[in-house]
Amino acid sequence: MKRKQAVIFEIGWNACINCGACVAVCPQESGFISPFDTIAVHTPCDIACMVCEDICPVSTITHVAA
Ligand code: SF4
Secondary structure, three states: OOOOOOEEEEEOOOOOOOOOHHHHHOOOOOOOEOOOOOEOOOOEEOOOOOHHHHHOOOOOEEEEEO
């Protein structure tokens, strides 16, 4: 499920309920997390499988091209 184009995730902090789902499903190596215990933001993700965006219960994860 690897894409060619790396992405950078952004999270709407006001909507995030800090459930931890995005980190739980992320296939990146451990450490790809933000200071708020979500997936890393403003950091290029070269896997770009998008499972975090799919699983987020409040749909507050978005991305831009890296
Ligand atoms: S899955 Fe969504 S609501 Fe849950 S911690 Fe991650 S960004 Fe926040």
